[in-house]
Amino acid sequence: MTAHDEHSISTRTYFLVFTALLVLTGVTVVAAFFNFGHLNDIIALVIAGTKATLVILFFMHVWHASGLTRVFVLSGFAWLALLMAFTFADLFTRWQVEAAG
Amino acid sequence: MSIPSTAEHHTTTHPALAHHFNDLAQQREAGTLGMWTFLVTEVMFFGGAFTGYAYYRWKFPEAFQAASHHLDIVLGTINTVVLICSSLTMVLAVQGAQRGDRKRLVRFLLLTILLALVFLGIKAFEYHHKWVEGHVPGRYFRWDPQHDGAVSPGGAQLFYSFYFTMTGIHAAHMIIGIGVIGVLVWMALRGRFTPESYGAVENTGLYWHFVDIVWIFLFPLLYLIGRH
Numbered sequence: 001m002t003a004h005d006e007h008s009i010s011t012r013t014y015f016l017v018f019t020a021l022l023v024l025t026g027v028t029v030v031a032a033f034f035n036f037g038h039l040n041d042i043i044a045l046v047i048a049g050t051k052a053t054l055v056i057l058f059f060m061h062v063w064h065a066s067g068l069t070r071v072f073v074l075s076g077f078a079w080l081a082l083l084m085a086f087t088f089a090d091l092f093t094r095w096q097v098e099a100a101g
Numbered sequence: 102m103s104i105p106s107t108a109e110h111h112t113t114t115h116p117a118l119a120h121h122f123n124d125l126a127q128q129r130e131a132g133t134l135g136m137w138t139f140l141v142t143e144v145m146f147f148g149g150a151f152t153g154y155a156y157y158r159w160k161f162p163e164a165f166q167a168a169s170h171h172l173d174i175v176l177g178t179i180n181t182v183v184l185i186c187s188s189l190t191m192v193l194a195v196q197g198a199q200r201g202d203r204k205r206l207v208r209f210l211l212l213t214i215l216l217a218l219v220f221l222g223i224k225a226f227e228y229h230h231k232w233v234e235g236h237v238p239g240r241y242f243r244w245d246p247q248h249d250g251a252v253s254p255g256g257a258q259l260f261y262s263f264y265f266t267m268t269g270i271h272a273a274h275m276i277i278g279i280g281v282i283g284v285l286v287w288m289a290l291r292g293r294f295t296p297e298s299y300g301a302v303e304n305t306g307l308y309w310h311f312v313d314i315v316w317i318f319l320f321p322l323l324y325l326i327g328r329h
Contacts, residue, residue, distance in 0.1 A: 032325035076141030
């Protein structure tokens with residue numbers, strides 16, 4: 001196996017991902033003009049997450065990366081999830097303390 | 102080749118192979134892993150800002166929506182498209198390096214720089230507009246509840262603090278990226294990359310796509326809230 005075999009993603013795939021990113025950008029802009037209540041943020045974040053995943057897997061070649069590299073990639077987002085989960089678990093429940101006070 | 106090798110595989114050395122690696126694949130893997138380690142720290146760097154944004158938006162929802170309404174959604178969308186295009190040109194440049202196609206590599210690197218400059222130009226225009234409107238947080242911040250929205254001016258100012266901080270550090274990353282890509286062009290023209298050794302191109306690509314991903318999240322969170 002030569003160094004570049006593992007990274008041979010076709011130009012066609014790159015353009016498909018590119019098109020998907022543009023379409024999703026359009027969807028997220030259009031969706032923002034409709035009132036879905038709290039769902040607006042969920043929709044925006046799911047679309048952004050999908051776009052980010054496409055970029056990571058194909059443009060950043062993680063689809064073909066080694067297991068070790070994938071663990072490193074996941075660890076970054078896992079730690080971010082921890083940071084947010086514990087921060088929000090604290091901040092968003094402070095009203096209960098005040099009510100009990 | 103005076104040093105005897107104890108490695109089991111063949112010992113023919115490639116000019117691009119550093120002496121502390123067994124082979125090019127291992128050298129490449131180490132480079133990718135190192136770059137991702139850096140990008141993980143970047144995820145946490147921007148992640149902290151996103152966490153702060155989430156908290157203050159929860160605290161001042163109306164003010165954030167009203168302030169967001171003053172951003173130009175057309176320019177924001179155009180810039181999102183420009184950045185996605187620059188990710189495509191970057192990945193095609195990397196592909197050029199993979200194939201040993203120097204012309205393709207240089208052409209797409211230059212195109213990436215061009216798109217990045219378009220992005221920064223539009224960003225500068227937006228910043229200037231915000232300054233004229235008096236929406237730069239701090240001493241000269243102006244918020245007229247009659248015209249701008251009957252919300253907490255402090256909350257609106259917080260939104261713009263996040264807007265300028267996050268788009269600012271994002272733009273700083275792009276400026277650094279432009280510099281690095283410029284160096285790649287120079288190296289490519291001097292024939293420094295081969296299909297066996299183009300780690301600098303690949304890793305700069307990773308960096309560039311990461312910067313794109315940050316914007317993919319910044320765009321809806323800054324421009325698209327409170328449009329409905």
